[in-house]
Amino acid sequence: MGTSSTAQRGRGRPRKMAVPEAVTTALRLVDEEGLDALTTRHLATALDVQAGTLYRHFATKQALLAAMAEELLAGCGDPLPDGLTWREQLAVLAGRLRTALLSRRDGARVYAGTHSVGPNTLGFADTLVGVLLETGLPAEAATRTMFTIINFTVGHTLEEQAARELTGSDLPGALLMLHTALDPHVYPNLAAAEPTLTGTDFDGHFTHGLNLLLTGLTDPPPPARSAS
Structure with missing residues (x-):
């Protein structure tokens, strides 16, 4: 036996x-x-x-x-490439977070609402805040901006992974329901935008949203000239 x-x-x-x-x-x-x-x-x-x-x-x-x-989040806080502007650095960091969450099924759901104090999580946050501090933002504003970037990235990835879970007949059925609901006489603006509404260009959606967010950040003030 x-x-x-x-x-x-x-x-x-x-x-x-x-x-x-x-x-x-x-x-x-x-x-x-x-x-x-x-x-x-x-x-x-x-x-x-x-x-x-x-x-x-x-x-x-x-x-x-x-x-x-x-x-x-392993590797998300690694040193950034040289020669990037601060906006490019923030885009790289947000992209790393999205890639990390997408690397696992339900990755965004796993991450959302957690409060890890491990070196991967704190290292990523420290790098992100550090870039924002270098722009001249005070610590409070830099930290709030960090939360905004992370929350946007996690929220986008939650929606992205939920959409990717629609497989087989679920996705065509969902798209058909949306197409049927978009009566151009009732919702003319949405009907005109149907290709974008029903598209799956998640990279494009993420880049567009992140660019809007980063554009809202003002450029750091120029250094003060010393009195001659």
């Missing part, structure tokens, strides 16, 4: 689990089944550990999500 993995460990001794292993497995499960299917029990089964083992490392599911979000 075969023996179970627990028996093979001897007298039911609990399997040891490393936090990185749990985070990697949780992200894999989300890729395979979506965030809604991720539960502590499901993750514990995939790791072959008791649920209590997970709770020792992640007291709540929110703590697990924060650890997953921290892993998603």
Whole structure:
């Protein structure tokens, strides 16, 4: 007869689990089944550990999500290329965040609302605020602007990933409903814009929105001349 993995460990001794292993497995499960299917029990089964083992490392599911979000942001705060304007630097950072969230199924949902204090999350935020401080913004305004850029990026990516989840007959059906609702006699402006409304140029939508946001930031004042 075969023996179970627990028996093979001897007298039911609990399997040891490393936090990185749990985070990697949780992200894999989300890729395979979506965030809604991720539960502590499901993750514990995939790791072959008791649920209590997970709770020792992640007291709540929110703590697990924060650890997953921290892993998603790896590399986002890396040094920026030389020779970029401050607007280009901000665009690179926002693009890194979007790419990181898109790298995993439901990545934006995993990240939204988390409050990680890990080096990936804080490093990204520090780099972003640093660029804004270099423009001459005071710390409060730079921090509020950081939140605005992050919130725009996360909100856009939430919508983008939700739209990408519409597969098979769902997407054509949704587009048909929208086409039918856009009566040009009732909604002439939206009807004229139907190709854009029903398009899937998410890169274009993101770039356009980010450009609007960054254009709203004033250029830093020129350095004061010293009295001769």
